[in-house]
Amino acid sequence: MSHLIKIRPDHDDLPSEITPQGVYHGRRELLKNVAQGVAGLGLAQWAQRAAFAQSELTPRPGKLASLSAVPSKVSGAQVMEKITPYEDITSYNNFYEFGTDKSDPARNAHTLKTQPWSIEIEGLVKKPQRINLEDLLKLSTQEERIYRMRCVEGWSMVIPWVGYSLSELIKKVEPLGSAKYVSFISQADPKTMPFVGSAILGWPYQEGLRMDEAMHPLTLLSFGLYGEVLPNQSGAPVRLVVPWKYGFKSAKSIVKIKFTEKQPDTAWNKAAANEYGFYSNVNPNVDHPRWSQATERRLGEGGLLAKRRKTLLFNGYESQVAQLYAGMDLKQNF
Numbered sequence: 001m002s003h004l005i006k007i008r009p010d011h012d013d014l015p016s017e018i019t020p021q022g023v024y025h026g027r028r029e030l031l032k033n034v035a036q037g038v039a040g041l042g043l044a045q046w047a048q049r050a051a052f053a054q055s056e057l058t059p060r061p062g063k064l065a066s067l068s069a070v071p072s073k074v075s076g077a078q079v080m081e082k083i084t085p086y087e088d089i090t091s092y093n094n095f096y097e098f099g100t101d102k103s104d105p106a107r108n109a110h111t112l113k114t115q116p117w118s119i120e121i122e123g124l125v126k127k128p129q130r131i132n133l134e135d136l137l138k139l140s141t142q143e144e145r146i147y148r149m150r151c152v153e154g155w156s157m158v159i160p161w162v163g164y165s166l167s168e169l170i171k172k173v174e175p176l177g178s179a180k181y182v183s184f185i186s187q188a189d190p191k192t193m194p195f196v197g198s199a200i201l202g203w204p205y206q207e208g209l210r211m212d213e214a215m216h217p218l219t220l221l222s223f224g225l226y227g228e229v230l231p232n233q234s235g236a237p238v239r240l241v242v243p244w245k246y247g248f249k250s251a252k253s254i255v256k257i258k259f260t261e262k263q264p265d266t267a268w269n270k271a272a273a274n275e276y277g278f279y280s281n282v283n284p285n286v287d288h289p290r291w292s293q294a295t296e297r298r299l300g301e302g303g304l305l306a307k308r309r310k311t312l313l314f315n316g317y318e319s320q321v322a323q324l325y326a327g328m329d330l331k332q333n334f
Ligand SMILES: Nc1nc2c(c(=O)[nH]1)N[C@H]1C(S)=C(S)[C@@H](COP(=O)(O)O)O[C@H]1N2
Pocket: 001, 092, 093, 094, 095, 096, 097, 150, 151, 152, 186, 187, 205, 233, 234, 235, 246, 247, 248, 249, 250, 251, 252, 253
């Protein structure tokens, strides 16, 4: 997103390509094979894999839970949405610490130092602690979760993430009853992140969720995508993925998680409160002040005559998350 840099969201028209699930059987078999016998991956191997993440297909550390395309309903029929190609997922990014152009993170993020890495957990928890990446990786079984993602700017992707529910980590640190919100604070190192300190945003990048949103099983702590460790531009070595909210809620390269009683500040809300609310649920009925949110274009699908896709309420996860907002006015709480 880039409210100060780019005034309009993208309006390229690309096709709504939909493919039946059968197309993915080949890939599922491939990944099953790759996934066998790789539980309990040590840090050394992980480091090795991180180093080769962009050039080599590496198995993810954990069992393959489910690999299928994202189901969607079009004209009443159940269809499967195509997984976005790896090249598109990793070359068209928002990661303002490395520049505001979509191609900047892929070009610049190689300077990010992802080892050693740890997350400081503080605030209203019984067990505040600093947890290093190795322990974090072992905390729970990693699974592949294919999620539809949508940026507030109007583009979307379908991404096979690797990770486990954030709730696993939250349970481990035992939040106090007074903890109502969780914030996620990204790394902000001007030595390795060239745009930290620039006037675009306040640093460090910060996002937040209400406790029940953070505990929702869909909310993923992610370490990889496409069966490989996260490439730096995607938020290595650990990021959040919240598929029913606009992309900016999914903080990258997290170094701190804080539990609070009051609703925390978020980077984009501080930068432009009228444009980016705290909830930021994907909602085609609530326009961004400067553009419509009714449709989106799916990255990786070319073609000039194609229609934009209709954006779905809660990004298509309505049946799983709508109850979190029962009784709330989602136009007021945008
Ligand atoms: N630290 C940090 N996290 C961030 C951002 C950022 O600039 N810095 N951009 C956000 C936005 S606007 C989006 S759309 C997603 C993009 O994630 P992706 O590059 O994996 O698609 O990351 C989010 N997380």
